[in-house]
Amino acid sequence: MMLPYLALAAILFSIGLFGVLTRRNTIGILMSLELMFNAVNINFVTFNKFIWTDGLVGQMFAIFIVVVAAAEAVVGLAIVLLLYRNWQGIDTDHVSVMKW
Amino acid sequence: MEFKLPDYNLWLMLPELFLFVWALLVFTFDLVTKRKKESAVGYSALLGLLLTGLILALVWTGVLVPGKANGYGSGFGNMFYNDAMALFFKIIFLGAAFMAIGSSFGITRQKIVNHRGEFYGLILLSTVGMMFLSSSNELLSLYIGLELTTIPLFVLAAFFKDNKLSVEAGMKYFVIGAFSSALLLYGLSFLYGLSGTTEIVQMKINLGLVHATIRDIGVILIMGVVMMVAGIGFKLALPPFHQWAPDVYEGSPTPIAAFLSVGSKAAGLVAFAKIFVNGLIVFYDPLQAPNDWGTLVGVIAVLAMVIGNVVAIRQSNIKRMLAYSSIAQAGYIMIGMVSLNEHGLASVGYYIFAYMFANMGAFAAVAIFEDKTGSCQIESYRGLAKSSPFLSVTLAVFLLSLAGIPPLAGFLAKYKVFAAAISMATADADYSWLYWLVGVGLLTAVFSLFYYANVIKQMFFSTEDSPYKIKFALPSLVVLLMGLVGVFWFGIFPEPVLDLASDISAAFGFLPR
Numbered sequence: 001m002m003l004p005y006l007a008l009a010a011i012l013f014s015i016g017l018f019g020v021l022t023r024r025n026t027i028g029i030l031m032s033l034e035l036m037f038n039a040v041n042i043n044f045v046t047f048n049k050f051i052w053t054d055g056l057v058g059q060m061f062a063i064f065i066v067v068v069a070a071a072e073a074v075v076g077l078a079i080v081l082l083l084y085r086n087w088q089g090i091d092t093d094h095v096s097v098m099k100w
Numbered sequence: 101m102e103f104k105l106p107d108y109n110l111w112l113m114l115p116e117l118f119l120f121v122w123a124l125l126v127f128t129f130d131l132v133t134k135r136k137k138e139s140a141v142g143y144s145a146l147l148g149l150l151l152t153g154l155i156l157a158l159v160w161t162g163v164l165v166p167g168k169a170n171g172y173g174s175g176f177g178n179m180f181y182n183d184a185m186a187l188f189f190k191i192i193f194l195g196a197a198f199m200a201i202g203s204s205f206g207i208t209r210q211k212i213v214n215h216r217g218e219f220y221g222l223i224l225l226s227t228v229g230m231m232f233l234s235s236s237n238e239l240l241s242l243y244i245g246l247e248l249t250t251i252p253l254f255v256l257a258a259f260f261k262d263n264k265l266s267v268e269a270g271m272k273y274f275v276i277g278a279f280s281s282a283l284l285l286y287g288l289s290f291l292y293g294l295s296g297t298t299e300i301v302q303m304k305i306n307l308g309l310v311h312a313t314i315r316d317i318g319v320i321l322i323m324g325v326v327m328m329v330a331g332i333g334f335k336l337a338l339p340p341f342h343q344w345a346p347d348v349y350e351g352s353p354t355p356i357a358a359f360l361s362v363g364s365k366a367a368g369l370v371a372f373a374k375i376f377v378n379g380l381i382v383f384y385d386p387l388q389a390p391n392d393w394g395t396l397v398g399v400i401a402v403l404a405m406v407i408g409n410v411v412a413i414r415q416s417n418i419k420r421m422l423a424y425s426s427i428a429q430a431g432y433i434m435i436g437m438v439s440l441n442e443h444g445l446a447s448v449g450y451y452i453f454a455y456m457f458a459n460m461g462a463f464a465a466v467a468i469f470e471d472k473t474g475s476c477q478i479e480s481y482r483g484l485a486k487s488s489p490f491l492s493v494t495l496a497v498f499l500l501s502l503a504g505i506p507p508l509a510g511f512l513a514k515y516k517v518f519a520a521a522i523s524m525a526t527a528d529a530d531y532s533w534l535y536w537l538v539g540v541g542l543l544t545a546v547f548s549l550f551y552y553a554n555v556i557k558q559m560f561f562s563t564e565d566s567p568y569k570i571k572f573a574l575p576s577l578v579v580l581l582m583g584l585v586g587v588f589w590f591g592i593f594p595e596p597v598l599d600l601a602s603d604i605s606a607a608f609g610f611l612p613r
Contacts, residue, residue, distance in 0.1 A: 013282075013286055020275070026271070026275075029275055036279075036282035036283075036286070037282055040288075043290070043293065044292060046293075047289065047292055047293035047296075051293065051296065052296035052297075057292070057297070057298050058292060061239070061240055061243075061289075061298065064244065065243075071247070071251055072247070072251060072274075072278050075251055075254045075255055076254075076274050076278065079258050079267070079271050080271075083267060083271055087264075095272065096268075097264055097265060098346070098350055
């Protein structure tokens with residue numbers, strides 16, 4: 001019964017992975033990162049609900065991931081703002097001064 | 101229903117709690133003095149680290165822990181566990197933070213005018229995260245510790261807000277850092293799914309049972325192992341996940357680059373040791389391929405040594421060169437990490453200890469030079485030995501220690517790592533692939549001498565005269581002397597550190613046969 005949930009998580013994670021690797025827009029990258037974190041949350045809650053039903057470890061873990069992802073997004077948006085101030089744009093194409 | 105509170109034992113967490121409070125005090129101290137006190141903020145941060153070290157010593161000898169003879173034991177509902185590894189790595193984190201803050205006085209004087217408190221406070225908060233991580237006994241606290249380590253470092257990497265290189269470094273580090281934690285978490289979720297617990301010791305037992313009863317758990321564990329190796333590989337800058345490291349080191353403030361290369365790397369090593377060497381030890385066995393993580397990490401270590409040492413040769417910027425050298429050093433460390441006998445983790449501990457002094461010292465010298473000249477090009481070090489002999493000699497000593505020249509500490513560190521791998525390989529024919537790691541390590545160590553010696557050649561054997569005469573402030577001098585003393589003293593008299601480091605192996609259950 002938990003297979004659909006795990007499949008959903010895997011699909012979400014793959015979409016997020018694809019987004020992080022291909023998006024030009026840094027806000028898009030941030031959104032894709034959130035997708036990846038939420039795929040992990042679904043995984044944890046699914047395992048907690050269907051296999052390891054005693055205890056709430058998986059759900060607790062999911063809540064902590066939500067909190068930490070929010071903190072990460074705050075810092076990420078601040079850095080995107082710096083990007084905008086320095087280049088008047090938020091595309092990753094700008095961020096290519098240093099190579100090799 | 102009787103509800104039993106878990107055993108908190110907050111005394112064991114005293115160093116972390118103290119440093120956390122001190123970091124907040126550093127923030128407010130800078131604010132209430134209206135950001136006028138130029139170096140007092142930095143000195144207060146240094147004082148906080150010293151006091152934390154003192155408290156750590158007192159907790160460990162049991163003076164501050166009521167009812168106990170020493171600081172070992174678990175607290176906070178078994179999420180927090182102090183063992184020999186925690187002690188050893190906490191010393192390293194405190195030392196790295198001390199040297200990073202000590203070498204950043206020049207930068208805070210010139211470039212960071214309005215945010216000195218934040219700069220030092222965030223370094224301290226990141227140190228708290230590392231210390232918490234090294235005591236974590238459980239995947240959740242390990243994850244929280246890892247995030248508390250990296251999130252302040254995102255901010256610190258992008259600290260020069262108007263400098264395009266610094267913002268670029270911050271952006272790259274942020275995307276890579278968040279991406280790698282997502283990968284790591286996805287792997288951890290499968291570990292939880294397979295074992296039903298997040299406590300690492302219990303996980304080891306459960307995974308052993310799962311492994312013994314269900315033979316075919318292949319796919320799901322491969323996903324987990326690959327994801328976790330990738331996640332931690334990003335944090336440790338191991339190839340093929342290393343591309344961010346040179347850019348981030350070049351762009352971010354030099355003391356932060358140093359702190360990244362030592363503190364953050366040591367934190368990644370702790371996480372790796374806790375998850376793989378402790379939790380997944382059942383799957384360290386070539387017979388269990390493809391679930392075997394040992395050979396996977398072995399291949400990555402070979403890549404790290406080759407790519408790091410070869411690409412470093414053609415770098416013209418010294419910070420990028422040190423970044424590639426730190427990639428290579430991570431490769432050497434991983435040799436010790438995959439040698440799972442009583443020498444393996446001990447050699448990792450000694451290696452990172454020696455590496456801390458040498459690498460932080462080298463970065464401190466680079467930071468002093470950069471403060472004065474604004475340049476990080478290796479060419480601009482030409483003829484420096486005549487105009488500022490002390491700085492040149494110290495930088496040369498640190499680079500030689502990184503290259504592994506006796507009698508400096510780096511030599512013994514490399515020797516210990518190789519010896520651990522060879523003793524593992526001779527004991528069991530299944531692990532003869534470790535000989536290859538040692539062979540590649542020895543060969544690439546020769547390459548590494550080439551680019552380290554290049555800097556020394558520019559400083560000492562150039563006929564030109566350097567236009568720069570470097571003078572430095574007291575904290576920078578202290579950091580350089582600390583590095584010098586560490587590199588020489590622990591290279592010639594390594595026994596205390598080696599004893600302490602061999603307790604790490606014992607804490608993981610690798611006892612001498």
